[in-house]
Amino acid sequence: MKAIIGLLALVAAEITTEGGVLVGTKENFDEILENNDFVLVEFYAPWCGHCKSLAPEYESAAGKLAESNPEIKLVKIDATEEGDIAGEFDVGGYPTLKFFKNGNRNNGIEYGGGRQADDIVSWLIKKSGPAAIELSGADAAKAAVADNDVIVVINGKSDEFMAAADSNDDVTFAILDEEAAAELKVDAGKIALFKTFDDGRVDYTGADSADDISAFVNSESLPLVSEFNDETAPKIFGGDITQHVLLFAAKSDGTYDENYAAMSTAAKDFKGKTLFVVVDCDVEDNSRVLEFFGLTQENCPAVRLIQMGDSMAKFKPETEEITATSLSSLVEGVESGAITRHLMSEDIPESNDGPVFTIVGKNFEETVNDPAKHVLLEFYAPWCGHCKALEPTYEKLGKHFADRDDVIIAKTDATANEFDGVDVQGFPTIKFFPKGEDADVIEYEGDRSLEALILFVESDGTEGNEGGDEDEDYDDEDYEDYDDEEDYEDYDDEGHDEL
Structure with a gap:
């Protein structure tokens, strides 16, 4: 008996906590899932900036749940140390958060809430409970409307309403009994949305369709x-x-x-x-x-x-x-269509006589579409370390072709200039615009050595555009990801630090 108790104590000791968050490992992860009905797991890396920002909110959420909903556990796993678990769940960036119910490791749900403690708590409470709560009596109805920024209610039953409720992670859905419906003045079979802003109440007049109800809720849940x-x-x-x-x-x-x-x-x-x-x-x-x-x-x-x-x-x-x-x-x-797309552009430089020609939005078309000139154009970002590393080589490349009237070695700050129809997914991106009418643009993917770049330009883009992936100095780490949306969507809680 003592041996069994000792063994149980040893197993329990293997599950440690930090700031109220369980520390998951390959050795204890099965036990964590099996012994807890609802588990949110954060896969993180110690060096990840987003993870560091999330940490205090994650710990705060764990503390709040320990008091209000102790059946919900928060776990963190260092994916750089626990590669087997991270690989099993296809962790492609940090932090990745997955929610598990009833010990089922095969149906982890991607976390879709915000990264404030209250957002995490609200999302988990909704995911661990029924899609829609039941409100009985006038007092419960009044309290629910007062306590929620947005709440959607129905007087009656509807599978479509429940489907919409199940798909929404942010808004509280509720089913009213007769007294609650009378208090809120919601007729039989009708749906209403109550909110603490704008008009305060909106009655749903659409079809009994989960998609239509969801669209209505999404539209009305944000202030004007x-x-x-x-x-x-x-x-x-x-x-x-x-x-x-x-x-x-x-x-x-x-x-x-x-x-x-x-x-x-x-x-x-x-x-x-x-x-x-x-x-x-x-x-x-x-x-x-x-x-x-x-x-x-x-x-x-x-x-x-x-x-x-x-x-x-x-x-x-x-x-x-x-x-x-x-x-x-x-x-x-x-x-x-009366107002067309606005493309950002810096001013054209007053002096542009260096070995590398500066292209901005305002002179892009006339430069790259000159039928008498080859143009090799580097799209860079001022903060990009790989662009800075390439700069000396690129300057030498410009000097090498300085005497060629039909070749322009050019660069552009792609964070300050935009070009219609040009796709830039990372920095540096190098594109070759051959001379001649209607010539196809060629993206350079070869070695970033001076010799390879010279060969590529001198061969009119037909040679030297391979081998970049094989060169030890050129791999995925030498190419800095660029996501246009990230600068506007950087607050979006889908943000990751990539592996």
């Missing part, structure tokens, strides 16, 4: 105007509305309230189709967002429209005046 921050970003980016109007304005500015009111007025006409978002220029963390749109704090207040997706197309209003009318005209102009 949302402030951009790490708490609201998951809702802004997680919905189906991909067209966003952004007001860049400092709250300290005397015109802020007036401009915000203009946004609120315009937003009413495009509800469910376009999101209206305010980015506070006073917040230091928003500087990358400003940079992504080619703006500085001195440019505030300013308005831009962006269409999320592959193109990440940006649009600029025809006037700097910010009124409900000008904002509506921007949306209508983009939708009609």
